[in-house]
Amino acid sequence: MFELLGIPPQVLFGQLLLGLINGSFYAVLSLGLAVIFGLLNIINFTHGAQYMLGAFGAWMLLNYLGVGYWWAVFIVPPIVGVTGIVLERVLIRRLYHLDHLYGLLLTFGLALIIVGFFRQFFGVSGLPYPPPPLLTGGYNLGFMYLPNSRAWVIAASLIVCLATWFIIEKTRLGAYLRAATENPTMVGAFGINVPLLVTLTYGFGVALAGFAGVLAAPIYAVNPNMGADLIIVVFAVVVIGGMGSILGSILTGFGLGLIEGLTRVFYPEGSAVVIFVIMALVLLVKPAGLFGRSV
Amino acid sequence: MTTDTNPIAMAAITSVGAAGMPRHHLAIFAALFVFLVAAPFLLYPIFVMKVLCFALFACAFNLLLGFGGLLSFGHAAYFGMASYVSAHAAKVWGLTPELAIIAGTLVAAVLGLAIGSLAIRRHGIYFAMVTLAFAQMIYFFSLQAAFTGGEDGIQAVPRGHLFGLIDLRSSEVLYFFVLAIFFAGILLIYRIIHSPFGQVLKAIRENEPRAISLGYRVNRYKLAVFVLSATLAGVAGATKAIVFQLASLTDVYWTMSGEVVLMTLLGGMGTVFGPIVGAAVIVTMQNYLATFGDWVTIGQGIIFVVAVLSFREGIVGVLAKWLRKPL
Numbered sequence: 001m002f003e004l005l006g007i008p009p010q011v012l013f014g015q016l017l018l019g020l021i022n023g024s025f026y027a028v029l030s031l032g033l034a035v036i037f038g039l040l041n042i043i044n045f046t047h048g049a050q051y052m053l054g055a056f057g058a059w060m061l062l063n064y065l066g067v068g069y070w071w072a073v074f075i076v077p078p079i080v081g082v083t084g085i086v087l088e089r090v091l092i093r094r095l096y097h098l099d100h101l102y103g104l105l106l107t108f109g110l111a112l113i114i115v116g117f118f119r120q121f122f123g124v125s126g127l128p129y130p131p132p133p134l135l136t137g138g139y140n141l142g143f144m145y146l147p148n149s150r151a152w153v154i155a156a157s158l159i160v161c162l163a164t165w166f167i168i169e170k171t172r173l174g175a176y177l178r179a180a181t182e183n184p185t186m187v188g189a190f191g192i193n194v195p196l197l198v199t200l201t202y203g204f205g206v207a208l209a210g211f212a213g214v215l216a217a218p219i220y221a222v223n224p225n226m227g228a229d230l231i232i233v234v235f236a237v238v239v240i241g242g243m244g245s246i247l248g249s250i251l252t253g254f255g256l257g258l259i260e261g262l263t264r265v266f267y268p269e270g271s272a273v274v275i276f277v278i279m280a281l282v283l284l285v286k287p288a289g290l291f292g293r294s295v
Numbered sequence: 296m297t298t299d300t301n302p303i304a305m306a307a308i309t310s311v312g313a314a315g316m317p318r319h320h321l322a323i324f325a326a327l328f329v330f331l332v333a334a335p336f337l338l339y340p341i342f343v344m345k346v347l348c349f350a351l352f353a354c355a356f357n358l359l360l361g362f363g364g365l366l367s368f369g370h371a372a373y374f375g376m377a378s379y380v381s382a383h384a385a386k387v388w389g390l391t392p393e394l395a396i397i398a399g400t401l402v403a404a405v406l407g408l409a410i411g412s413l414a415i416r417r418h419g420i421y422f423a424m425v426t427l428a429f430a431q432m433i434y435f436f437s438l439q440a441a442f443t444g445g446e447d448g449i450q451a452v453p454r455g456h457l458f459g460l461i462d463l464r465s466s467e468v469l470y471f472f473v474l475a476i477f478f479a480g481i482l483l484i485y486r487i488i489h490s491p492f493g494q495v496l497k498a499i500r501e502n503e504p505r506a507i508s509l510g511y512r513v514n515r516y517k518l519a520v521f522v523l524s525a526t527l528a529g530v531a532g533a534t535k536a537i538v539f540q541l542a543s544l545t546d547v548y549w550t551m552s553g554e555v556v557l558m559t560l561l562g563g564m565g566t567v568f569g570p571i572v573g574a575a576v577i578v579t580m581q582n583y584l585a586t587f588g589d590w591v592t593i594g595q596g597i598i599f600v601v602a603v604l605s606f607r608e609g610i611v612g613v614l615a616k617w618l619r620k621p622l
């Protein structure tokens with residue numbers, strides 16, 4: 001096989017694949033943040049903790065109830081979504097009339113509480129989640145080896161992202177949602193229950209985080225801290241993309257994952273910070289973000 | 296992030312003492328000074344020094360949040376990086392403690408200038424996310440860079456001789472050095488708040504478009520207060536490295552950024568003395584609950600939630616309301 005700049009193709013494509021996996025998580029998580037931000041105008045700092053809840057949900061189903069991975073994919077996101085709905089109804093709702101920064105502080109506090117509890121009861125060493133049999137094999141594509149588990153993560157997150165895009169851009173419910181984002185008072189005057197819409201939107205965004213958590217369980221160890229560092233990178237992804245457009249969030253997520261993978265091949269030391277460097281460049285050139293509408 | 300203080304109404308009910316400082320502020324500063332001079336004989340000096348370092352850190356943060364209206368979620372970057380540089384300067388370069396602290400402070404100022412000039416291009420929530428992301432970048436840098444010692448941090452930093460003369464190995468002697476730094480820091484912050492510059496900052500916080508229409512170059516003011524805040528956070532971090540003889544990844548991690556937000560929020564943002572009270576409460580809590588592991592984190596989370604939902608003025612803010620005097 002050919003070599004590219006002295007790098008064997010197996011290494012290059014392997015890292016690109018890893019990058020695409022990270023990109024899947026960036027895309028699903030930043031999509032959830034963007035959906036929540038659009039209607040609630042808060043940045044959901046609890047998102048990382050809710051991603052962790054998704055992974056723990058899958059782990060608990062398997063270890064306490066013997067329910068396997070494929071069921072967890074469908075059961076856990078709604079459950080995590082419901083916990084989000086409870087948080088929104090009981091706590092977050094009280095802050096809508098205040099400066100949006102209070103929402104950030106509240107969700108930060110909630111994240112500390114949730115992560116603290118899981119650290120206290122499950123430790124920080126990480127719990128293994130055995131991948132289901134269907135995901136253990138892989139295909140040899142000639143230029144690289146494609147493990148099933150990774151192909152599944154990329155496919156599943158693409159499907160979920162596109163389904164979210166379809167719901168928001170092409171359905172009646174999505175039309176209500178976009179209208180309420182533009183002008184909640186007017187939409188309320190038309191007889192649409194905007195507070196309910198807000199609650200459901202938060203639940204949906206949180207369910208997306210839970211879904212990402214389930215996807216992550218067999219790939220990474222299930223760990224209370226798994227969401228904390230990830231969510232900060234996702235914040236940078238959100239700043240780079242801007243939260244104006246759904247497709248923009250998806251594209252930015254996958255694109256930045258790929259760039260991170262490429263950096264790991266050519267300059268491994270820079271892979272942890274490359275997204276932050278890109279963020280700095282975007283702030284210099286286009287402060288509103290690549291797909292953002294206003295500052 | 297606004298507090299309802301109407302300077303004119305407040306001035307009317309506030310008697311002004313010497314040097315233009317309201318009498319009750321003068322009295323509080325004096326009482327604080329007397330208490331802190333006596334403190335090392337009543338309390339464990341290292342503990343009080345820890346409170347002083349974090350109180351200065353929180354006051355520096357409050358300068359940005361409470362008076363500039365800018366929520367930075369990445370102040371650990373300046374605190375932690377200054378602490379690394381000061382530890383490195385004292386240990387490897389063999390500088391005297393005051394020079395090591397100055398070196399750390401300068402690095403924090405430069406870092407604040409670089410990050411601040413990018414971050415002020417965005418507002419509100421985005422500003423918070425940008426500062427947090429840059430702080431995480433500094434964390435990853437600290438994790439990988441050779442001079443920070445990675446996971447181990449920089450340990451056994453010598454306290455050295457102040458000005459090459461006064462031996463700081465005794466915690467009692469060191470205490471008064473730290474006390475001097477703390478008082479210089481908060482008096483400087485007090486001066487900044489009550490200067491014309493501080494008044495313009497308040498105007499920008501309350502109504503940015505109006506400040507622009509009045510001809511103020513808003514971004515310059517924002518950047519200036521950002522750099523000042525980062526620099527003073529750097530003083531606190533650099534001093535902390537000398538006191539504890541340690542600089543570690545904890546100082547530069549996002550949890551530290553969260554803690555300083557919590558201290559300021561709990562004490563009362565936009566008040567002069569609130570962050571000092573908030574820092575004292577949080578550090579005391581960490582000290583006494585240290586054996587309970589993650590319950591400290593949970594407790595901090597609960598304080599955050601309660602403070603945001605029903606205690607937004609903070610401890611000193613509520614006191615100020617009762618006394619009808621700005622504190």
